[in-house]
Every structure is written in structure tokens, then in C-alpha cells.
């Protein structure tokens with residue numbers, strides 16, 4: 001079997017000042033071609049004004065089996081949210 | 095459907111792990127590529143998503159057949175855009191399948207050597223321009239019935255691909271119906287073409303949902319795993335109930351003497367398709383099986399040197415960039 005084109009992950013920024021978002025992946029022989037392919041595969045209906053592509057092999061990811069130790073510590077820190085703090089209505093809009 | 099007769103794979107995993115996995119699915123959690131999953135879940139999904147992807151790609155052929163002969167520039171760009179979307183659908187789905195640990199080339203080769211299938215519907219010929227209307231209206235219409243619930247399927251990448259696909263699918267069905275509406279306002283010959291298209295595509299469209307699976311153990315397993323959301327009969331009934339009034343609005347007659355509204359059930363009663371024809375088409379003996387596979391094989395073989403050349407060029411550029419660093 002011939003060698004396959006590498007896999008690229010595609011990130012697109014939409015019209016409204018949002019950050020780039022992961023939309024999917026595709027195969028391409030190089031970065032230029034990956035951007036052109038991403039244009040055809042992921043922005044046929046004006047979904048974007050900017051494209052990033054990253055070779056999938058270059059992405060480091062957190063380990064799903066360590067989801068607990070990684071993210072649980074944030075769970076009990078309710079004081080990081082504004083609703084934790086009771087402010088009387090009389091103090092005005094805040 | 096686009097994925098027909100998918101047999102669930104037996105699973106020989108640790109029962110404790112299996113129970114925990116099932117509990118995640120029952121809680122409505124999404125399973126992601128690197129999560130633990132039973133071998134049977136992985137293999138069944140590869141087969142199902144792969145067959146769905148192959149169907150999107152092979153499905154371009156019967157419509158591609160008419161692009162150069164569309165009756166107006168407007169219809170030509172409509173059809174071109176529709177067929178291009180189907181290529182995109184195939185790509186979204188191949189990507190989803192690849193997250194399960196199978197390569198793109200391996201999937202293609204399994205299609206080409208007959209180990210994987212595509213939907214029976216694409217083995218029927220598209221004989222007249224009215225068929226472009228019937229395909230959009232009925233074939234994409236049937237696909238929508240099954241793809242909409244699959245947006246909630248348990249496997250994350252598959253669900254996300256379905257969300258993208260469903261966003262694009264409605265245009266496909268509407269452009270087909272619109273085409274038929276225009277033709278039905280035309281000459282007697284045009285009306286006859288529309289009726290003929292419905293006559294030929296009605297039962298093959300009903301076959302897309304696959305034979306009744308209400309007693310199938312494979313379907314029960316797939317439904318427990320939430321990679322199948324409804325029984326084939328449920329979806330087929332829903333399709334008939336929605337499509338019959340649309341046919342009436344067009345002024346077309348559904349080719350079924352047994353078709354009658356059943357007040358007690360709140361559904362149409364209808365005649366089942368000839369299932370021996372369905373099995374025969376799946377075996378490779380439909381009117382266009384050989385032609386479709388020959389077209390896929392030719393595209394794959396003739397494109398080999400292009401894929402190799404582009405890869406070599408990409409690698410040369412990367413090496414140059416490295417040397418310049």
C-alpha cells in the first residue's frame with residue numbers, strides 16, 4: 001500500500017470575532033494543500049474568514065484516563081463564580 | 095439506510111468494564127476516540143461509519159451522470175453544489191471512522207475488494223432528468239430520516255459529523271422537490287417523466303431502511319450502544335407518512351395499490367418492497383453494481399500517481415524548509 005497523505009486538524013474562525021474552533025480533519029500532502037482542501041471541505045457556506053491547519057501528529061493531548069485528577073480540582077471551587085457572592089439588590093447593578 | 099444490515103460484532107471484554115461503558119452511554123455521555131470501548135463497539139462502528147462514507151462517495155455517481163446535461167445553468171450549479179456536498183459528507187465520515195484506528199486507504203481498499211458495502215440505492219440507474227428530482231426528494235429524504243436521530247449517537251466524532259451533514263441535507267431534498275414541482279407544471283411528457291421516476295425509485299427508497307429488524311439481536315445491541323437510534327420499520331413508516339402527502343401535492347401517484355391511510359394506527363398502510371430484489375442488489379447483482387465499482391476502481395487507480403506525486407512534492411518542500419532553518 002502506498003504511503004498515505006498525513007492527517008491535518010482544521011480550525012476555523014467564523015465571521016463574528018470568535019476564536020478559531022476545531023471543525024474536523026482531512027488528509028493533505030502539505031500545509032498549503034491542507035488549507036485549500038479545508039476551504040473546500042469546511043467553508044462551502046461562508047462558515048469562516050480564517051483557517052488554521054495543524055498536522056494531527058503534532059498535537060499533544062491530555063489523557064482521558066486522567067480526567068479525574070486533571071479536572072476534578074476545579075469542581076469544588078464555587079467561589080470562582082460570581083453567583084457565590086450575595087450582594088444586596090440595594091447596592092445597584094453589579 | 096446508507097448503512098444497511100450492519101451486524102453488531104460480538105464483544106469479549108471484561109464484564110465490569112462493559113457495564114461501566116454501558117452506564118456511560120445510558121447517562122447520555124459521549125464516547126471519544128481515546129476512551130476505553132468494547133472491541134465490538136469499535137468494530138461495528140467502523141463497519142457502519144465506513145459503509146455510510148462509501149455510500150456518500152458512490153452516491154455521487156448517479157447524479158454526477160447528469161451534471162453536464164442539466165437543462166439550465168441554474169440547475170447545473172444546484173446539482174454541482176449538491177454533489178460536491180456529498181463528497182464532503184464522505185470526507186467527514188471517513189475522518190470519523192479513522193478516529194477508531196482504521197486508515198483511510200484501508201477503508202477504500204475494503205470497498206474496492208468487496209469486504210465493505212455501500213447503500214443498495216446507488217445501484218439503480220438515473221435514466222432521465224426527472225430522476226435528479228426523485229433522488230433529491232426520496233433518496234436524500236430517506237437519508238435525512240436516519241441521519242437526524244444519529245446526531246445524538248453515542249460516539250462523539252460520528253455525532254459531530256452527522257450535525258454537519260444534517261445542516262446541508264435539507265438543501266439536497268428541497269432542490270430535488272423544487273425540480274419536480276417545476277417539471278409537473280410543464281408539458282405532459284415532463285409529467286410522465288416525473289411519474290416514471292417515482293415509479294422506479296419508490297420501492298428502492300423504501301429498501302434503503304433495510305428489512306425489518308424488530309427481532310434482530312444485532313439491532314438490539316446497536317440500539318443499546320446508541321449507534322442505531324430507531325428500528326428500520328419505524329423509520330420507513332415515518333418516511334412513508336411524510337412522503338405520501340408530498341407526492342399528492344406534486345400530483346404524482348405512489349405506485350402502491352395497497353397504500354391507504356389507517357385511522358386507527360394514525361399511519362399509512364403500505365406494501366413492503368420485494369426483499370428478494372434487495373438481497374440480490376446487495377449481492378452485487380443490481381443494474382449498476384458493476385458500473386459503480388468499476389468507476390470507483392478507475393478513480394482510485396488513475397489517481398495513484400497524483401497522490402504519490404503530491405506527497406513527494408510536499409515532502410520535498412518540508413525538507414527544504416528544514417534545511418533553511
Ligand SMILES: [Fe+2]
Pocket residue numbers: 150179180183259
Ligand atoms: Fe449526504
Ligand SMILES: [Fe+2]
Pocket residue numbers: 180234237263266
Ligand atoms: Fe445529500
